[in-house]
Amino acid sequence: MSHSVYGCLMSVDRTQVLRAAAALLSRKATATMDEVARAAGIGRATLHRHFAGRDALVRALEDLGLQEMQAALDRAGLDTGPADEAVRRLVAETEAVAPLLSFLVTENQLFEGEERNEGWARLDARVSALFRRGQEQGVFRIDLTPAWLCEALYGLVGAGAWAVQDGRVAAKDFSYMIAELLLGGARRSVEK
Amino acid sequence: MSHSVYGCLMSVDRTQVLRAAAALLSRKATATMDEVARAAGIGRATLHRHFAGRDALVRALEDLGLQEMQAALDRAGLDTGPADEAVRRLVAETEAVAPLLSFLVTENQLFEGEERNEGWARLDARVSALFRRGQEQGVFRIDLTPAWLCEALYGLVGAGAWAVQDGRVAAKDFSYMIAELLLGGARRSVEK
DNA sequence: ACCGAATGAGACATCAATGTCTCATTCGTA
DNA sequence: TACGAATGAGACATTGATGTCTCATTCGGT
Numbered sequence: 001m002s003h004s005v006y007g008c009l010m011s012v013d014r015t016q017v018l019r020a021a022a023a024l025l026s027r028k029a030t031a032t033m034d035e036v037a038r039a040a041g042i043g044r045a046t047l048h049r050h051f052a053g054r055d056a057l058v059r060a061l062e063d064l065g066l067q068e069m070q071a072a073l074d075r076a077g078l079d080t081g082p083a084d085e086a087v088r089r090l091v092a093e094t095e096a097v098a099p100l101l102s103f104l105v106t107e108n109q110l111f112e113g114e115e116r117n118e119g120w121a122r123l124d125a126r127v128s129a130l131f132r133r134g135q136e137q138g139v140f141r142i143d144l145t146p147a148w149l150c151e152a153l154y155g156l157v158g159a160g161a162w163a164v165q166d167g168r169v170a171a172k173d174f175s176y177m178i179a180e181l182l183l184g185g186a187r188r189s190v191e192k
Numbered sequence: 193m194s195h196s197v198y199g200c201l202m203s204v205d206r207t208q209v210l211r212a213a214a215a216l217l218s219r220k221a222t223a224t225m226d227e228v229a230r231a232a233g234i235g236r237a238t239l240h241r242h243f244a245g246r247d248a249l250v251r252a253l254e255d256l257g258l259q260e261m262q263a264a265l266d267r268a269g270l271d272t273g274p275a276d277e278a279v280r281r282l283v284a285e286t287e288a289v290a291p292l293l294s295f296l297v298t299e300n301q302l303f304e305g306e307e308r309n310e311g312w313a314r315l316d317a318r319v320s321a322l323f324r325r326g327q328e329q330g331v332f333r334i335d336l337t338p339a340w341l342c343e344a345l346y347g348l349v350g351a352g353a354w355a356v357q358d359g360r361v362a363a364k365d366f367s368y369m370i371a372e373l374l375l376g377g378a379r380r381s382v383e384k
Numbered sequence: 385a386c387c388g389a390a391t392g393a394g395a396c397a398t399c400a401a402t403g404t405c406t407c408a409t410t411c412g413t414a
Numbered sequence: 415t416a417c418g419a420a421t422g423a424g425a426c427a428t429t430g431a432t433g434t435c436t437c438a439t440t441c442g443g444t
Contacts, residue, residue, distance in 0.1 A: 046422070144373060182373070224432090405427100
């Protein structure tokens with residue numbers, strides 16, 4: 001017993017399995033546990049050893065997604081510098097979590113009737129605060145509510161993740177496309 | 193037998209059932225047929241009489257969604273006038289189909305391995321053409337691909353539909369928020 | 385008021401996914 | 415090399431959704 005904290009975590013990387021699961025489930029929410037296992041490249045039994053059941057899997061997905069999003073927000077330094085640049089950093093940091101976020105946004109809603117997850121509320125609050133700060137500092141327009149900008153960000157990240165997965169957008173353009181559209185919109189700007 | 197074309201369609205409005213199903217399934221793709229039935233306000237047996245099974249239901253959802261999107265595109269008159277105004281009309285027309293579109297975008301992907309639906313391709317083509325036209329006429333920026341703008345539109349419509357359903361955005365602002373963000377972005381424009 | 389069609393509720397049989405188990409094999413480590 | 419842990423494959427019982435049925439009731443049209 002070389003490295004055992006209080007569980008066992010060798011050979012199969014939980015995080016990697018969860019990423020694969022998110023990538024699959026975000027596009028086929030009705031996927032079987034067997035399908036999830038194969039998508040993760042492991043056997044069904046092994047998947048079951050790590051996650052007691054589908055509910056546990058989804059819960060773990062939730063936890064990981066929230067945790068990684070929190071980390072992404074931390075790294076992005078939302079309170080530093082101009083708000084638009086902070087958004088750009090946020091989008092860049094979000095890229096790695098995109099499939100996970102996409103899954104949570106589409107499926108986590110209306111989750112078993114229980115009230116909106118408290119972790120989500122905190123996330124929304126931080127992102128919304130960024131947009132509000134931008135508005136107060138005159139960087140963002142005030143006719144679009146922070147709540148909507150927050151939702152739009154999630155939606156665009158999800159759309160971007162799908163577009164990349166399906167090969168309709170180059171992976172290297174992910175961050176640029178989202179940030180540019182979110183910040184500048186599609187219309188050709190006069191300035192620039 | 194007053195009105196019988198070749199089927200029977202009284203009492204239960206197929207379209208209305210499908211709308212309710214889309215609204216539910218777009219947020220809980222694993223919902224039971226029983227849940228769908230209750231969401232639509234009908235009995236499980238009746239739901240079954242109209243749609244042979246879950247597959248048939250999803251297929252019907254697909255058909256209706258594509259059909260209504262086609263109709264929306266037609267009404268929007270994408271080839272008429274400035275491209276940005278056409279986008280605005282498109283978003284406005286899309287509002288009624290939003291939950292349906294949202295469901296199709298999230299679930300239709302990777303559908304049973306069969307190649308991307310031909311109806312979807314046609315839809316994408318029309319929308320992409322609009323964005324391309326805008327670029328060629330100097331209305332839209334050229335560093336965002338039409339394909340991405342198309343995806344982004346879908347994503348924003350879906351996000352808007354959820355935001356409205358959850359009460360985070362007023363229903364009357366749906367069209368405005370989406371169109372403004374898509375066209376102008378979040379950044380405060382100097383002009384205006 | 386009458387009649388027929390459609391519906392809702394419920395009782396089933398069926399089937400697929402789930403969860404649990406065993407066992408042979410592989411892999412890391414001592 | 416030898417040992418132990420973890421895995422993969424498969425068998426199996428269980429559960430829950432599904433699909434089909436019947437029957438009483440409601441509703442619309444005549």
